[in-house]
Amino acid sequence: MADLKPAEVDMCKLHFEIYDTFAEGKMDAADLGSLMRSLDLRITEAMVEKAGQTKNRGEKKLTIEEVLPIYSQLKKEKDMGTLNDFIEGLKVYDKLDNGTLMAAELQHVLLSLGEVMTDKEVDEVMASCAGPQDEEGFIKYQHFAKTLLAGPYPEKK
Template identity: 30%
Template sequence: MENLSPEKVDQARDYLSLFDKDGDSTVSVSDIPSILRALGEQFTEAEMSDLIGQIKTENGYVSFDEFLTFYNNCTRPVDPYRDVQLAFSELDRHQTGKISAKVLRHFLVNLGEKLTDEEVDTIFANIEISEDGEIEYRQIINLFTEF
């Protein structure tokens, strides 16, 4: 279940049990759109139709394990750096995907897990800073994912 966090798997099992009308650990394929919506997934009607069309079943029901495999395959991978991206986007007032190197240095040296100037210099040496002093924060996230 590489695309689902353990919390999402537990949440899916909880919702599935709500739709398991007879306690046999299966749910109707017709209930899957409601289950996915309850889990916070947002698909267009066309996407949902395509997804449901991929489910192969003899009797119109899927087991919990079959649903979890399906759910894993139709969701995007868990992005462990999403919170970092959101934090950077808060600094990006104009939603350009860039932040000022000066502002970033200030935050890295003065807030949270404070870094030394030398540590910040090492980070900056591994990323591209534009002529106007801006950094595409995706570079920083990519740098962290390399470790």
């Protein structure tokens, strides 16, 4: 890949090997989004589905030769936002202008704007990223944005 640096190709190959669970030189296309996110790409489900991810396991297998151009293309996609972009977007809901917003309002935003999330997904994001609520139900949105972008999140036991 002419537009990928040798280090990026090596990193992609290394991550590909992790998803090549049967050491056959192929990975399940259902894991394409996870592979791309492990390479630190911020992509939407729509982007990764368009690139070739399948919904069900076993439908399609991809080789590293097929994955590298996908990685290259997805790297070129418009950046999905920086920490400052997210913080600026959340400031709209900061009615008290004190760095907080209502947790319930954030849940509503996550359920209704952008890529569709389920109630369960929103609950998981809130539990992993929102931090403690104050007595009035407010959270610090800067903490939320930093934690969200830092992902992935360990399973709680």
